[in-house]
Amino acid sequence: MIIPLPVFVAVPLVTAFFLPLLGDKRRFGATILANIATGVLLVAAIATIGQSGVYQVGKWPIPLGINLVMDGLSGLVILAVSVVGFAAMLFSAGYMERYTAKPKYLSLFLLMVAGMNGVVLSGDMFNLFVFLEVASIASYALVGFGCEHEELEASFKYMVLGSVASMFILFGIGLVYGNTGSLNMAYASRSIAETGLTRGLVFALGLFVAGFGLKAALIPFHAWLPDAHSSAPAPISAMLSGVLIKTLGVYAITRVVFNVFGISIQLGWVLLVLGVLSMVAGGFLAIGQADIKRLMAYSSISQLGYVVMGIGLGGLIIAQGGSTAWASLAILGGLFHLINHAVYKSLLFLTSGSVEISTGTRQMDRMGGLGKVLPITRATCTIASASIAGVPPFSGFWSKLILVIAAVGAGYIWLGAIIVFVAVLTLIMYLKVQRYVFLGELPENLSGVEERRGSMTCAMVVLAYLCVLMGLLLLVPDLKAAVLDPAVDVLVNGISYSSRIISMP
Amino acid sequence: MKGMTIIVKSISSWVKMLIFLFGIYITIFGHLTPGGGFAGGVILACSFILLMLAFGREYAEENLSLGLTSKLDCVGALLFAAVALCGFFFGAAGFFVNFLHQEWQAGQATALKLVSAGTIPLSNIAIGLKVGASLFMIVLILSVFRCDSSAGKQEVS
Incomplete structure (x- = not known):
């Protein structure tokens, strides 16, 4: 239809x-x-x-x-x-x-x-x-x-x-x-x-x-x-x-x-440099934050850097006349990271909302031990954190893996090292969230906190399932051919877009 | 301060009707003469803004309250969307298709008359309603804040 x-x-x-x-x-x-x-x-x-x-x-x-x-x-x-x-x-x-x-x-x-x-x-x-x-x-x-x-x-x-x-x-x-x-x-x-x-x-x-x-x-x-x-x-x-x-x-x-x-070589470099700069600087800025939502906001900058970096790398390889296979792999990594990030970052913000509505604060040093009183929030937040940090079975791992393979394969070994380094930074910042918010002692004033059930937890659980299952988009060939490959083709084919649109009925 | 002097009040109570009428004219004849929904809507809003300047905000709000303005605003947008969506169900079946349009034939009497150009006058009326209501609403909301000079604070009156 x-x-x-x-x-x-x-x-x-x-x-x-x-x-x-x-x-x-x-x-x-x-x-x-x-x-x-x-x-x-x-x-x-x-x-x-x-x-x-x-x-x-x-x-x-x-x-x-x-x-x-x-x-x-x-x-x-x-x-x-x-x-x-x-x-x-x-x-x-x-x-x-x-x-x-x-x-x-x-x-x-x-x-x-x-x-x-x-x-x-x-x-x-x-x-x-x-x-x-x-x-x-x-x-x-x-x-x-x-x-x-x-x-x-x-x-x-x-x-x-x-x-x-x-x-x-x-x-x-x-x-x-x-x-x-x-x-x-x-x-x-x-x-x-x-x-x-x-x-x-x-x-x-x-x-x-x-x-x-x-x-x-x-x-x-x-x-x-x-x-x-x-x-x-x-x-x-x-x-x-x-x-x-x-x-x-x-x-x-x-x-x-x-x-x-x-795409041209200069433009490819512009995108690549903007992406790498965002990845690294966003990661460092995020680690120092004490406000849970500010931390996640800075981490968005860092993760968006991955997307732009992947797309820029692909464009650079195309403009230099390099191998199309590596170029499309880099673009695939960037675009796959785009949809992965959409899912797990929105889930992280929703869990922060659930924490905020229950405790009334966004400062992480005033929280602690909430894992016991907010079990669903804690479980979904852990899944999303593992996913964004790139822990293997979750979706974020696959997109980062593809980006590393593409960068190393195309000869940019330093880029692969930066990607892995920022992944470690991401892991540190979300371990910080886990440690300060969900583990440790429950403060006195938060002992009566309850989780709001209903539509809020429902939305979080749906996204958490997606975080786990998104890897299938890459691993199942049929799904990959239906969802990701056409998107990669649009970018790899570049300005032939014009003749395609004009000839369409 | 409730409005301006008696001269301004009596002049504007005459002029407001003419301005309103002119706004309606510009809106309805948008497909034939310069103007259209946006220009007509601005003129419609101007007649109420004139009322507000001459008689004070309370008087203008009695004539056209904020709630009603907001509803008219939404109704205008919905009418415009309805005209666009009707294109799906009539004639050539497509979004925004001018389903009332007729090919002009020599000697046909309807061309360049008020009822011509298919859905365009309908869209113009919807846009006029939307623009008029939202522009008046913006001016009304901007005038809600009043500076309290003694306390140095702003409060919603």
């Missing part, structure tokens, strides 16, 4: 505008409706695995009209957004009960999901920008949703830096339009292939790297992330760290660099 692509944008958008009509009284109905919407998206995302095609909105042919494109890479990211969105929405049902104006929260949440799906599906640059703004503005409001001093400050900081990033991206899009005469990615790419990189286009590329780098919070651009991700409500932290920085940052920059401009 072929799912029409606008469904991914229309379902959350229509639900988002319907929920405020219910008013603040009907919280239960609003929660059910919002959960149904994310459930529908999850089913649709699973049903579209393997589907590819171009959807012409309003039946206008592509150089004129808006087109939505579904290919392997879009399908992979849509799947990650839907899975994390579903789990975070389920978690919100219980977690957000203590906030007022829950329908408004649900409405903003769904707007953010609609924006992310739009970014991933959009086939032209201007609509990519529009959906990017929809998702960003919804996330600014959600970060400050608690309306406390700290949250509003984080939200303001995020908004200023996010707007700067959006402006860079808009200028870049303007330059691309001026130099190629088209906003459609396929047509712009064809035009770039004919004229080569003119000076304006090189400048546009610089603006894109800075703008999308800011959205992805790579290391020189990361200042907003730790504040924003740690002060948002826990399900929103899970969405932000799990998928928002990936769709608005990593997905958008890989799409633009690989499929529109075409």
